[in-house]
Amino acid sequence: xxxxxxxxxxxxxxxxxxxxxxxxxxxxxxxxxxxxxxxxxxxxxxxxxxxxxxxxxxxxxxxxxxxxxxxxxxxxxxxxxxxxxxxxxxxxxxxxxxxxxxxxxxxxxxxxxxxxxxxxxxxxxxxxxxxxxxxxxxxxxxxxxxxxxxxxxxxxxxxxxxxxxxxxxxxxxxxxxxxxxxxxxxxxxxxxxxxxxxxxxxxxxxxxxxxxxxxxxxxxxxxxxxxxxxxxxxxxxxxxxxxxxxxxxxxxxxxxxxxxxxxxxxxxxxxxxxxxxxxxxxxxxxxxxxxxxxxxxxxxxxxxxxxxxxxxxxxxxx
Amino acid sequence: xxxxxxxxxxxxxxxxxxxxxxxxxxxxxxxxxxxxxxxxxxxxxxxxxxxxxxxxxxxxxxxxxxxxxxxxxxxxxxxxxxxxxxxxxxxxxxxxxxxxxxxxxxxxxxxxxxxxxxxxxxxxxxxxxxxxxxxxxxxxxxxxxxxxxxxxxxxxxxxxxxxxxxxxxxxxxxxxxxxxxxxxxxxxxxxxxxxxxxxxxxxxxxxxxxxxxxxxxxxxxxxxxxxxxxxxxxxxxxxxxxxxxxxxxxxxxxxxxxxxxxxxxxxxxxxxxxxxxxxxxxxxxxxxxxxxxxxxxxxxxxxxxxxxxxxxxxxxxxxxxxxxxxxxxxxxxxxxxxxxxxxxxxxxxxxxxxxxxxxxxxxxxxxxxxxxxxxxxxxxxxxxxxxxxxxxxxxxxxxxxxxxxxxxxxxxxxxxxxxxxxxxxxxxxxxxxxxxxxxxxxxxxxxxxxxxxxxxxxxxxxxxxxxxxxxxxxxxxxxxxxxxxxxxxxxxxxxxxxxxxxxxxxxxxxxxxxxxxxx
Numbered sequence: 001x002x003x004x005x006x007x008x009x010x011x012x013x014x015x016x017x018x019x020x021x022x023x024x025x026x027x028x029x030x031x032x033x034x035x036x037x038x039x040x041x042x043x044x045x046x047x048x049x050x051x052x053x054x055x056x057x058x059x060x061x062x063x064x065x066x067x068x069x070x071x072x073x074x075x076x077x078x079x080x081x082x083x084x085x086x087x088x089x090x091x092x093x094x095x096x097x098x099x100x101x102x103x104x105x106x107x108x109x110x111x112x113x114x115x116x117x118x119x120x121x122x123x124x125x126x127x128x129x130x131x132x133x134x135x136x137x138x139x140x141x142x143x144x145x146x147x148x149x150x151x152x153x154x155x156x157x158x159x160x161x162x163x164x165x166x167x168x169x170x171x172x173x174x175x176x177x178x179x180x181x182x183x184x185x186x187x188x189x190x191x192x193x194x195x196x197x198x199x200x201x202x203x204x205x206x207x208x209x210x211x212x213x214x215x216x217x218x219x220x221x222x223x224x225x226x227x228x229x230x231x232x233x234x235x236x237x238x239x240x241x242x243x244x245x246x247x248x249x250x251x252x253x254x255x256x257x258x259x260x261x262x263x264x265x266x267x268x269x270x271x272x273x274x275x276x277x278x279x280x281x282x283x284x285x286x287x288x289x290x291x292x293x294x295x296x297x298x299x300x301x302x303x304x305x306x307x308x309x310x311x312x313x314x315x316x317x318x
Numbered sequence: 319x320x321x322x323x324x325x326x327x328x329x330x331x332x333x334x335x336x337x338x339x340x341x342x343x344x345x346x347x348x349x350x351x352x353x354x355x356x357x358x359x360x361x362x363x364x365x366x367x368x369x370x371x372x373x374x375x376x377x378x379x380x381x382x383x384x385x386x387x388x389x390x391x392x393x394x395x396x397x398x399x400x401x402x403x404x405x406x407x408x409x410x411x412x413x414x415x416x417x418x419x420x421x422x423x424x425x426x427x428x429x430x431x432x433x434x435x436x437x438x439x440x441x442x443x444x445x446x447x448x449x450x451x452x453x454x455x456x457x458x459x460x461x462x463x464x465x466x467x468x469x470x471x472x473x474x475x476x477x478x479x480x481x482x483x484x485x486x487x488x489x490x491x492x493x494x495x496x497x498x499x500x501x502x503x504x505x506x507x508x509x510x511x512x513x514x515x516x517x518x519x520x521x522x523x524x525x526x527x528x529x530x531x532x533x534x535x536x537x538x539x540x541x542x543x544x545x546x547x548x549x550x551x552x553x554x555x556x557x558x559x560x561x562x563x564x565x566x567x568x569x570x571x572x573x574x575x576x577x578x579x580x581x582x583x584x585x586x587x588x589x590x591x592x593x594x595x596x597x598x599x600x601x602x603x604x605x606x607x608x609x610x611x612x613x614x615x616x617x618x619x620x621x622x623x624x625x626x627x628x629x630x631x632x633x634x635x636x637x638x639x640x641x642x643x644x645x646x647x648x649x650x651x652x653x654x655x656x657x658x659x660x661x662x663x664x665x666x667x668x669x670x671x672x673x674x675x676x677x678x679x680x681x682x683x684x685x686x687x688x689x690x691x692x693x694x695x696x697x698x699x700x701x702x703x704x705x706x707x708x709x710x711x712x713x714x715x716x717x718x719x720x721x722x723x724x725x726x727x728x729x730x731x732x733x734x735x736x737x738x739x740x741x742x743x744x745x746x747x748x749x750x751x752x753x754x755x756x757x758x759x760x761x762x763x764x765x766x767x768x769x770x771x772x773x774x775x776x777x778x779x780x781x782x783x784x785x786x787x788x789x790x791x792x793x794x795x796x797x798x799x800x801x802x803x804x805x806x807x808x809x810x811x812x813x814x815x816x817x818x819x820x821x822x823x824x825x826x827x828x829x830x831x832x833x834x835x836x837x
Contacts, residue, residue, distance in 0.1 A: 170430050177414045177425050184412040187376060188426030189397030306416065314376065 003140060009260050010144035015129075015218055017256025018152045019044070019210040019227075023234035024241065024248040025155075025162060026206030030076075031238055032166065033199040034179035035083055036309040038094025040207050041231025042101020043075045047208025049105040049119070052215035052222045053112035056124035061216055064125075065151075068212035069205040075101060076204020080197045087311035098231065106224050119222040126220035127151055127213075149217045151209070162245045175199055179305030182312035192312055210234070229282060236285045240292055242303035251288075255281055325388040327352045327483050327514040328373065333382035335368050342368040343379070344538040350483070350531075355505060355515045357525045360535035361558055361755040362726070366518045367409070369535070370485045373516075374406035375399035386483075397426065405476025406485040411468050415461040419443065419454055419471050423478050446477055450504055465492040465614055473504065484508065485516045490524055491781065494613055495816035502528050520558070522551040534558055559756050569767055569789065575604030578744050578775035579625075584634035586624045594620040596799045598634070602744070602775040607766070609790030609807065610779040613819055617799035618779045619661065622748045625777070626658045627651040638744055652681055657742035659733055661749045661779075663726075667733045670722035674714050675703035677721050678736045706735040711761070727758025734765050745769055748779040763789060783815065797821045 023040055030037045037043075047068040055064025075097060082093040113119040127149035135146040166172040175195060177185040182192045214226055233255055241247040262277040270277075326349040335343040343365045350356040358366045371377045373384065375393040384391055386402050393399045399406075413422050420439045424430060430439075440456040447453055452470040460468060469489060476484055486505075490498045505515050505528060519525050525532055526546060534541040534557040541557045579602040588594035594617045602608045612618055623629035625636060627648040636644045638654045660666040668677050679688050679699055687698040703717040712731045714724055721732055730750065737745065747766060751759040766789060770776055780786050786793055786807070793810055795802040795818040802818040818824060 168434055169432050170424070170427075170434055171432070173417075173421055173425060173434060177417065180416050181412075181414045183410075184414050185425065187374070187396045187406070187408065187412040189395065189400055190426045 005264075007140050007143050009257070009264060010140070011147065012260035012263060013253055013257040014145060014148060014152060015256070016259040017252035018148075018155060019213040019218060020230055020234055020237060020255055021155050021159075021248060021252035022151075022210030022213060023207045023231060024237040024252060025158065025245050026203040026210065027234055027238045028203075028241065028243055028245055028248060029162070029175075029199050029206065030203030031308055032179045032243060032305055033175055033196050034182060034305055034307040034310065034312075035080070035196055035200045036090045036094060037076065037079050037097075037200060037203065037207075038091060038235060039075065039079055039097025039101060039204075039231075040094075040234050041227060041229065042098035042105075043072050043204050043207045044101075044211035044214075044231045044234075045105040045225075045227045046075055046101045046108075047072050047211030048215040048226050049108045049112070049222055051208070051212030052124060052220075053108065053119055055126075055216055056113075056119065056122055059125055061125045061127055064216050065209065065212055068208045072204040072206070072208020072211075073201045075208070076201045077197070079204070080200040083311065084193050084196045084200070087313060090309050090311075105226075109222050109224060120224070121221070123221065125216075127217040151213050151217055159245050159249055166245070176305075179307055182307050182310075186312070186314055196312075207231070207234070233281060233285050236289055239304075240288050242292075243305065244303070255284070258284055324352055326350060326385070327387055328516070329385040330369070330373065331383045331385070333369060333372060333384075334380045335365075335372060335377060336380055341538050343372070346382070346535070346538070346540050348533055348540065348543075350514050350516055352482075352514055353509050353512045354530040355509055355517055355528050357517045357519060357529040357532045358535060359519060359522070359525050359532055359554060359558060361520055362753055363755065364535040364558075365538040366535055367487055368538075370406060370487060370516065370518060373399065373483075374404055374485060376406075400426070400479055400481075403480060403482035404485070405479060405481030405483070407469065407472040407476065407487065407489060409487045409491070411472050413460045413468060413471060413475075416459065418457055418459050419463075420456045422460060422471060423456075423475055427479070443474065443478065447474055450474070450477065450507060451500070452504060466494070466497040469493070469501070477508075481513070483514045483516065485518070487518045488520070489517070490519070490521065492614055494819045495783070495812060496820050498524065522554050522558075525554070526551055536560055555756075570771070572605045572770065574606040574791070575773060577601050577603050578639055579777070580635075580637040581625070582635050582637075584621075584624060584636065585632045586620050586629055587632060588617075588620055594799050595624065595631075598796075598799070598801055600794055600801065600804060602777060604743075604773045604775055605770055606792070607770055607776040607778055607790045608804075609786035609793045610777065610796055611783055611786050611793055611815055611819060612781075612796035612802075614781055616796045618748065618796060620799070621796070622658070622660070622746050622777075622779055625651075625746055626656065626660075652740065655740055655743040657737035657740060657745040657774075659730075659737060659745070659747040659750050661752070663729050663733055664722065668721045668729060671720050673718045674707065674712070674721055674724075674732055675699050675717040677732060678703050678706050678739065681736055681740050702739075706732075706739060710735040710738075710765070725758075727754050727761065730754060730758065730762055731765075734762065738765065738769065742769065742774050744775045744777070746777045746779075749781065750778070751780075751782070751785060783812065787812070795819055 023044055027037060027040055050071040051064040051068030054067035055061050079093055079097050082088040083090045109119045113122055129147050129149050132146040136142040166176060174190045177190060178192050178195045186192045211227060215222055237248060237251040240251040258281045262280055265272065266274055266277055328350045330346065330348040333343050333346040346369055348369065360366045368377065372379045375396040375398050384393060391402055414425065420436050420443055423443055424439055443456040452474050454467050454470050489501060493501060509515055517528055529546045531543060531545055532554065533543040534554060536558060582599045584595055584598040585593065586595040598621065600608065610618055620629060624631050627646055630645055635642060638656060641654055643651050643654055664670050679702065683689055687695055688702060689695060700717060707714060707717060710731045712735065713728050721729060724732065750766065751762050754762065766776060778786065778790055787810060790807045792804055793807050793815060794804045795815060797819060803824045814824065
């Protein structure tokens with residue numbers, strides 16, 4: 001009984017954590033290049049609605065994934081253009097992107113159903129959990145870690161690959177250098193603007209994929225406000241993870257776990273109001289941010305890329 | 319060095335570069351030969367750095383041509399310049415602080431195609447550093463290195479890229495006299511191998527030591543190119559400034575009075591939370607200037623900040639005229655008539671977008687007639703500001719001009735005018751003449767000496783050892799946050815002070831080179 005409960009909580013934890021992990025890792029990639037993209041929530045929700053709509057009409061989940069990532073790339077390139085080429089204030093640009101994305105998603109949700117009707121309530125294709133051959137025989141892990149959908153399995157590979165890419169490859173070195181010290185990177189012949197564009201867009205694609213995981217796997221279908229602030233949690237998780245994709249896994253599991261436990265408690269019919277339980281992940285976000293900042297404050301080793309949020313122009317006299 | 323049959327390594331012809339409102343380079347011609355150290359001499363703003371930023375591909379010239387080894391080239395980016403064998407060591411190092419030495423070596427290169435083999439890079443760096451006597455640990459992170467070591471990394475980085483033309487922008491500003499010797503030895507080694515070294519400086523002495531030829535720039539134009547053997551420091555100075563220069567500001571003898579500042583057992587931490595000041599004790603008397611010498615980053619900034627109330631002391635006491643001001647607020651310390659000239663004059667010293675008038679009342683705004691209760695008296699402020707502008711010779715269109723539009727020298731005069739207007743008993747001045755031209759430097763030094771004459775105690779923190787030797791009565795050397803020694807300036811030995819700056823206590827044998835911090 002308890003083993004079954006642990007297994008099921010772990011299963012939901014990973015499922016709920018997947019979209020957060022994609023969004024967090026995407027934002028880490030963007031921020032390591034020195035661009036602060038606060039449009040995560042907006043990109044996620046646009047990814048969710050476009051992904052679901054495309055999958056619904058073509059009956060192909062993978063088309064949904066492709067369209068969501070394309071939409072994410074378009075959204076992120078707006079931010080890249082504003083913050084890299086026009087050197088706009090990145091906080092404002094990101095916030096605008098979130099507001100724009102939320103509105104756009106609601107509009108599209110009203111129009112992209114069959115013959116211009118709303119998408120809400122439609123049933124489309126979805127990713128279903130499939131056991132991973134013989135690994136599914138392992139007790140506890142088999143029915144949780146290795147009984148997920150393919151987008152979740154992809155994160156098992158994505159995270160270590162991304163860590164290796166950042167720390168052990170030449171393009172990864174250039175990416176980190178651009179986020180730490182664009183003047184130096186430029187003087188050494190690295191294309192600062194190009195790299196910032198590239199990783200803002202790639203990051204946006206991953207963030208949108210996180211949104212698509214919601215509408216194509218976690219809670220298949222479209223409802224307004226589907227992402228429910230997960231984009232903001234991802235922004236906080238980047239700090240929690242100190243800009244390290246491997247630690248982002250810990251964060252995503254922690255937050256997915258709170259979701260799962262909260263779900264179980266509601267199902268078990270506790271007397272605690274549902275609204276309070278729904279609030280927990282967000283309250284925990286605040287607690288984690290305070291603790292991380294405080295703890296980092298003591299150690300004085302803040303992991304933020306030194307040039308995060310700062311525009312760069314070569315011939316600017318300072 | 320009279321005949322060079324070889325083709326010049328660098329020829330720049332008719333270079334023009336305009337920035338909004340200024341012509342930084344006005345038809346500049348410049349050439350440097352293989353195997354020579356060619357110095358670019360000029361005051362700040364003469365256009366030296368701009369010219370070299372063009373050669374290193376950072377700026378595009380508006381007009382003019384560049385020839386390298388006889389062939390015309392267009393350098394669109396630093397990458398182009400590096401590909402042509404041009405390496406520049408900037409004044410502000412182009413190093414990624416959080417990365418290791420080895421990672422910085424390969425930054426921007428196309429060589430490792432995808433996967434970085436850091437072990438192999440580290441071995442190559444070790445070989446190269448042994449070859450040129452530039453010792454540095456390839457696994458260390460840049461922020462762990464001293465400034466001198468960072469400079470070595472910069473030079474190594476250029477050699478690693480196969481630079482044949484090395485440009486050094488004011489390389490000695492951050493070094494101890496001993497480190498300067500080492501640097502010069504490395505540069506000579508490079509020129510004997512046929513490499514070209516372009517050495518940017520405004521220090522006449524070192525230009526006379528290291529150069530084969532010297533090109534003097536003034537106001538964006540070339541004044542002359544001369545062989546070192548055929549010139550003299552005074553001739554160069556005249557070309558640089560355009561008039562005769564007095565090298566010494568007159569300082570009169572003065573008997574120090576009672577103790578104004580007493581610091582005892584002072585400890586403080588830096589921004590990273592590491593100890594920056596360790597048990598620092600000293601006193602300054604009325605009419606006395608105590609110069610603080612040391613290589614940048616050895617606790618000077620923390621000392622100034624603790625004394626002015628901007629940083630908390632973790633132990634020890636600060637007493638100004640028998641009043642304990644340890645960890646008091648800046649307001650209270652200003653009330654004790656402590657003036658402060660911070661190192662970052664536009665960031666911490668003045669508010670760039672506010673007019674001269676608002677900037678000069680920032681320490682006296684609570685006093686009549688400038689204010690009455692919560693109300694400011696515009697007329698009185700204008701009169702006060704105009705009086706200071708006149709008294710301190712500040713060149714500004716009006717007192718309503720935002721200070722960011724003033725030149726460096728006038729900024730510093732504005733700042734000093736404000737600090738002097740509170741009739742300070744103690745003045746803490748950090749790098750008061752850094753980045754100023756010769757004329758403004760002279761004016762600022764005169765103002766500081768005038769304060770000494772008035773009986774103020776002065777703490778002068780400077781990286782310019784010559785300035786300290788010229789102005790100070792006593793010299794305190796800081797090394798890694800500790801007082802290495804306090805010596806009278808009158809018969810101070812530059813070599814001895816240099817050794818103290820490098821961490822050798824007076825009396826210890828010079829051989830104990832405490833280069834690496836073993837923490």
